[in-house]
Amino acid sequence: MEDGNCYQIHTSDGGHEADGTWTLGAPLSCDSPGGLSYTDQSERLPPSLNENLADERGEVALVGRRLFLTTGDRGLTWIDLETGEKGWDHFGLTFLTMAFGDLDADGLIDLVLAGEGLTIVYAWGTEQQAEEELIPKGTWELGRAIFEIVVADLDHDGDADLFAGLNNSSHDPEENRSAVFWNEGGRFSSEPTLAGGDSERWGMSFDAVALDLDGDGDLDLYECNDRGIDVGPNTWILNDGQGGLEAVDGAGADIRLGCMSVSFADLNQDGVLDLYLGGTRDHWSLTRLGEFWVDSSASTLEPLAIEQMVWGSAITDLDNDGIPEIIAGTGAFVGIDPTPWPLYVASRDPDGVWREGLENLEFPELTGSRAVLARDLNQDGVLDLVAGDSGHAGWLLMSDGCTANNWLEIEAPTGTVATVESKGGSQTVLITDEPGYGAWAPPSAHVGLGSDEQVDRIVLDIPWEGRVTLEGPIDARQVVRFEPESRL
Secondary structure, X not given: OOOOOEEEEEEEEOOEEEEEEEEEOOOOOOOOOEOOOEEEOHHHXXXXXXXXXXXXXXXXXXXXXXXXXXXXXXXEEEEEOOOOOEEEEEOOOOEEEXXXXXXXXXXXXXXXXXXXXXEEEEOOOOXXXXXXXXXXXXXXXXXXXXXXXXXXXXXXXXXXXXXXXXXXXXXXXXXXXXXXXXXXXXXXXXXXXXXXXXXXXXXXXXXXXXXXXXXXXOOEXXXXXXXXXXXXXXXXXXXXXXXXXXXEOOOOOOOOOOEEEEEEEOOOOOOOOEEEEEEOOEEXXXXXXXXXXXXXXXXXXXXXXXXXXXXXXXXEOOOOOOOOEEEEEEEOOOOOOOOOEOEEEEEEOOOOOEEEOOOOOOXXXXXXXXXXXXXXXXXXXXXXXXXXXXXXXXXXEEEOOOXXXXXXXXXXXXXXXXXXXXXXXXXXXEEEOOOOOOEEOXXXXXEEEEOXXXXXXXXXXXXXXXXXXXXXXXXXXXXXXXXXHHHO
């Protein structure tokens, strides 16, 4: 397969067809391959203008070549990874979460800020920048506010809608149901639609992921309930194919915990996406067996300390050996327990147990780490790590160079499930723009290939679009992108 070219693709799979364009990049060279190592470059990150204000949320985002982190003073700090330029953006509302997307289809990135209100900043950072308030600032106090935003086309009209996860400390189910703001040609409906169904399935939203949970081709939602132990389980919200959303029996995935982060990944590498959940008091793994989810935490995860809360998470292959790692931000509540906890990294041993540590690497031990983002920031084929922190500017761990192990990066619409086949076997990954709590980046997935120098086949199952296959051989060490025809 030639590199640096585009290919028009049309495939059919049982009547589900996907049309679009594949773009293959030029493979990166690796003149001096080595093992995995990182340098802590956290000092490059700009500090908050008010260092006395801790940012309990600690969210991170990558937009273009700019890296953004939330601060405790109603703002965002940022650094341009190419020029080194640093900046700070202030907003006149207490926002608790941020999300991004091209909401009006003008080719420019829009910023969504949610918390005590819900505001869209169109064409953010450009001369065309303009704000729209869907919920006026100050409408809610922090005890009843939006803690999560998912940007996704939930009704298949080509426009990105907003799923708003509500977190209500009053424990009133009628006031605490999450909602969807529908995008109608680039502007949003003034009245949202309540999501989730009956009052027996409600809670305090902290994280959510959009993907096709039931395999019927549309985008569903899995919602992480912060107060599940006291109130209700995590919620599996199915789409009827026309934007009708209903909470249903989660087939074992609707467990009760103090859930704060959800990451979908093939934890046991059997070709099916499993669940990793982080929260208060511990972390959990749910293995998918057929149509059911089984709690496999006791046999696959080492327990954490009861005060070691797992905030954000990402599951991806750091050393490119073909076996993913778990990366999680851990820390206590701000102002309650100042005990620092590490940026947690675990690798899977031959018995299928995830154990802390990776190749004798040392990761920050004394942190209040929150959201975690793993992306190749210095473009050497190895994922770098960014983590928000409740106590200071955050963490930036940059890889020291390419590995002898090979890799492939895939870009496709969020919610796409990719299967990559090579000589060493088959791997299944979720392509998403929200790998875990509080983290955002353009949708992609990183696949480690070990010693395999080529990929035999890539299969993408894309919500609303269908299945598309790219036949190899496809050279390793490159970025491969698929753009559906409907989005060109």
